[in-house]
Amino acid sequence: MSKRAYNFNAGPAALPLEVLERAQAEFVDYQGTGMSIMEMSHRGAVYEKVHNEAASRLLNLLGNPEGYKVLFLQGGASTQFAMVPMNLLTAGKSAGYVKSGSWANKAIKEAKLIGDTFVAASSEEQKYLAMPDLSQLDLPENTAYLHVTSNETIEGTQIHKFPSTGNIPLVADMSSDIFCRPFDLNQFGLVYAGAQKNLGPSGVTVVLAREELVQNSPSHLSTMLRYDTHTDNNSLYNTPPSFGVYMINEVLKWIEEQGSLQGVEQKNNEKASLLYNTIDQSGGFYRGCADVNSRSIMNVTFRLGSEELEKQFAKESEQEGFVGLKGHRSVGGLRASIYNAVPYSSIKALTDFMNHFQQKNG
Ligand SMILES: *Cc1c(COP(=O)(O)O)cnc(C)c1O
Numbered sequence: 001m002s003k004r005a006y007n008f009n010a011g012p013a014a015l016p017l018e019v020l021e022r023a024q025a026e027f028v029d030y031q032g033t034g035m036s037i038m039e040m041s042h043r044g045a046v047y048e049k050v051h052n053e054a055a056s057r058l059l060n061l062l063g064n065p066e067g068y069k070v071l072f073l074q075g076g077a078s079t080q081f082a083m084v085p086m087n088l089l090t091a092g093k094s095a096g097y098v099k100s101g102s103w104a105n106k107a108i109k110e111a112k113l114i115g116d117t118f119v120a121a122s123s124e125e126q127k128y129l130a131m132p133d134l135s136q137l138d139l140p141e142n143t144a145y146l147h148v149t150s151n152e153t154i155e156g157t158q159i160h161k162f163p164s165t166g167n168i169p170l171v172a173d174m175s176s177d178i179f180c181r182p183f184d185l186n187q188f189g190l191v192y193a194g195a196q197k198n199l200g201p202s203g204v205t206v207v208l209a210r211e212e213l214v215q216n217s218p219s220h221l222s223t224m225l226r227y228d229t230h231t232d233n234n235s236l237y238n239t240p241p242s243f244g245v246y247m248i249n250e251v252l253k254w255i256e257e258q259g260s261l262q263g264v265e266q267k268n269n270e271k272a273s274l275l276y277n278t279i280d281q282s283g284g285f286y287r288g289c290a291d292v293n294s295r296s297i298m299n300v301t302f303r304l305g306s307e308e309l310e311k312q313f314a315k316e317s318e319q320e321g322f323v324g325l326k327g328h329r330s331v332g333g334l335r336a337s338i339y340n341a342v343p344y345s346s347i348k349a350l351t352d353f354m355n356h357f358q359q360k361n362g
Contacts, residue, residue, distance in 0.1 A: 009324035054249035071207040081110035093144035096120035101128035101152030130291035151177035156301030181265035204244035272297035
């Protein structure tokens with residue numbers, strides 16, 4: 001077997017080795033068809049089976065809640081920043097946004113181009129190092145939806161309890177933590193996620209939506225930007241990102257083999273604890289960026305005593321085979337993205353490196 005990197009990339013990110021190997025085995029000849037899955041018609045029975053399997057696996061892992069549709073779209077989560085307000089922010093309504101960090105701000109920017117918005121809660125004053133308090137939101141009656149970012153990939157914060165919004169649809173950008181733990185889809189009107197962090201390769205965006213919310217898009221909207229085009233056509237209105245959907249299906253099979261979302265969550269908690277404990281027990285040599293109660297189990301952000309030391313850490317870790325530990329260029333510091341597919345052994349290797357680095361430089 002070839003050597004695998006200790007991959008802490010933020011996205012595109014690590015995929016399960018078992019999935020890559022399975023895909024490799026079927027790459028040239030998919031199940032005796034004499035073709036790669038990439039070479040066949042998206043209208044044929046062979047691809048359609050994969051497509052439908054991936055969609056039903058997504059809902060099955062969430063306990064098959066009733067009345068939800070699965071969409072496989074393109075344009076990334078960034079296109080959903082626009083499609084959500086285009087489809088759901090109708091005249092006379094205002095969309096509520098939780099202003100929790102870099103990604104929330106991008107979502108807000110797009111929504112403002114479409115219609116009225118308001119900030120329902122913000123942690124801007126805490127420099128987004130905590131999730132805003134979502135326990136007592138005051139949402140006006142004409143709120144079209146409340147948008148949250150379940151995990152702020154850049155700052156390393158995560159929502160640990162989603163707000164109850166009653167009749168107001170809750171919309172979540174779950175790009176960087178979807179399926180890292182179980183969640184109750186019934187609480188949400190719509191959930192979206194670019195696949196490239198926890199679900200598969202880049203190029204596919206998964207949308208899980210309550211059918212009644214997305215079946216009547218405003219009539220003026222272009223065909224491709226309407227949710228109802230894609231719900232009416234099982235995400236096969238135009239050519240879907242077929243290889244990406246195939247990979248998602250394989251990743252979902254792998255999640256099932258891990259003990260489904262409960263099993264994955266338990267492993268994620270063990271991985272995150274190992275890393276956060278190493279930070280917390282370093283006597284201040286490493287400092288976690290996020291507020292303890294808002295810490296993400298997917299993106300662990302931390303700092304060292306000086307930017308110089310951080311640079312040295314980044315450089316030496318790279319030499320030792322660790323990939324992707326530099327923090328996002330907008331916030332600096334260091335970040336280890338420990339998505340579902342990053343094995344415990346990678347985090348163990350990282351914490352060993354961190355302890356060693358501290359001994360040398362502490
Ligand atoms: C990565 C990310 C995005 C952007 O996804 P694209 O697929 O690149 O558009 C949006 N939101 C969150 C929370 C992310 O982590």
